[in-house]
Amino acid sequence: MADRGRAWADSGGRRWLPPVVLPALPALPVLPVLPVLLVLLALLGPLCAGCGGPSAGDAATAAVQRVLDRRAAAILRHDPAAYAATGTRTSYDRLRAVPFAALSYRVTGLHRTGDAATADAELRYRITGYDRAPVIAGRILRLTAGAGGQWRVASEKPARKAGQQLWDQGPVAVERSAHGIVLGVGQSRAALRSYADLADRAAPAVTDAWGTGWSRRVVVLVPDSLRGMAGLLGSPASAYRGIAAVTTGETGNAGAAPADRIIVNPVAYGMLGSLGRQVVLTHETTHVATRADTTPATPLWLSEGFADWVGYRATGRTPEQAAPELRQAVAEGRGPRQLPADRDFGFASDATKLARAYEGGWLACRMIADRWGEERLRAFYRAVGAHRQRTGAVEDAMRRTLGTTPEDFTAQWRGYLREELS
Numbered sequence: 001m002a003d004r005g006r007a008w009a010d011s012g013g014r015r016w017l018p019p020v021v022l023p024a025l026p027a028l029p030v031l032p033v034l035p036v037l038l039v040l041l042a043l044l045g046p047l048c049a050g051c052g053g054p055s056a057g058d059a060a061t062a063a064v065q066r067v068l069d070r071r072a073a074a075i076l077r078h079d080p081a082a083y084a085a086t087g088t089r090t091s092y093d094r095l096r097a098v099p100f101a102a103l104s105y106r107v108t109g110l111h112r113t114g115d116a117a118t119a120d121a122e123l124r125y126r127i128t129g130y131d132r133a134p135v136i137a138g139r140i141l142r143l144t145a146g147a148g149g150q151w152r153v154a155s156e157k158p159a160r161k162a163g164q165q166l167w168d169q170g171p172v173a174v175e176r177s178a179h180g181i182v183l184g185v186g187q188s189r190a191a192l193r194s195y196a197d198l199a200d201r202a203a204p205a206v207t208d209a210w211g212t213g214w215s216r217r218v219v220v221l222v223p224d225s226l227r228g229m230a231g232l233l234g235s236p237a238s239a240y241r242g243i244a245a246v247t248t249g250e251t252g253n254a255g256a257a258p259a260d261r262i263i264v265n266p267v268a269y270g271m272l273g274s275l276g277r278q279v280v281l282t283h284e285t286t287h288v289a290t291r292a293d294t295t296p297a298t299p300l301w302l303s304e305g306f307a308d309w310v311g312y313r314a315t316g317r318t319p320e321q322a323a324p325e326l327r328q329a330v331a332e333g334r335g336p337r338q339l340p341a342d343r344d345f346g347f348a349s350d351a352t353k354l355a356r357a358y359e360g361g362w363l364a365c366r367m368i369a370d371r372w373g374e375e376r377l378r379a380f381y382r383a384v385g386a387h388r389q390r391t392g393a394v395e396d397a398m399r400r401t402l403g404t405t406p407e408d409f410t411a412q413w414r415g416y417l418r419e420e421l422s
Helices: 033-048 056-077 080-084 090-095 189-210 226-233 266-270 274-293 300-313 324-331 351-371 374-385 393-402 406-421
Strands: 100-113 116-127 135-145 151-158 173-176 180-184 218-222 245-248 261-264
Touching: 056 080, 056 090, 056 100, 056 116, 056 135, 056 151, 080 090, 173 189, 180 189, 189 218, 189 274, 189 300, 218 274, 226 245, 226 261, 226 266, 245 274, 261 274, 274 300, 274 374, 300 351, 300 374, 324 351, 324 406, 351 374, 351 406, 374 393, 393 406
Parallel strands: 180 218, 218 261
Antiparallel strands: 100 116, 116 135, 135 151, 173 180, 245 261
């Protein structure tokens, strides 16, 4: 909202000047008084329009803001009666288990029709022990005014094009562990515990591969369906069919962003064996750990390949076992000529093409670890991410940390694929 202008008046003393004799001037015509006053009033009218008290719209917005302030405070105090006094308590029963460190609403717009109103609001919240900065989400609230004019919340939903919050989908259950917190809807306690156990194995594995310079804790969200996963991401379900999990977060941020969320597709995840589940969660946890060093300069073959390298690092899986699609292509003489492009990692891509992109990125990072060492692989990742833009980032990082060029690296990678997959 723009700042209001301020009028200032000088209340200081007067400064007296010696008299000045002016030459005589010709007489000016005398203007009629009434037209002049009308002109002045027309000019001053818009300026004085805001000189009175607050408008009815401002008063209603302030009243709705007070209701939402009380509603947020009731959540933080775990006070269902106070929450119910502000309107429907359906949401309270769904989110009461979430350990909020902070939660607030800010009204950004109000559309009133008689005793009903729709409020646009910005929801901000932090989860205790995980979020260094608030998660921010657009919300739409429908309100009604009672006989006494008191506003009450009738419903709340995500703003247009905004993702759902987990509690929009049902009552949230919480399972904590040493290295994570798992929030789920429609999941058994045993299922949530299994995700927590996976997180407790993933975080130390990532720390061993990447280092200690990250929070070493993760937030895992487990909806009850593929549709629920897509709802959290604000995308159609078709975009994530067959994808076991994704990680959301702000890249290239050294700590001001809220904690990343690992969002699970329970359908695809449930089709994996125990090893596959661990590899996937370790992969996603790697994205959390490397977030501050992952920037727009980082190609997806590196960020996804590194995450897969960490995921497979301690499993003993060979390239022939972990890269079946690429192995087949190499065996048929259709091996890739270039490193995977970002577009090859699109979830809407052909499943075989997508698998080959991930496998190719993994083997590129595995080759660096094998031939240059793990420390150089970590240094290369950070060197690429230190650039502000993509152009020249990989070339410069390869020259400085690996002593090679993209052309030579690609040639080595193609040979490595033939060696490892033939």
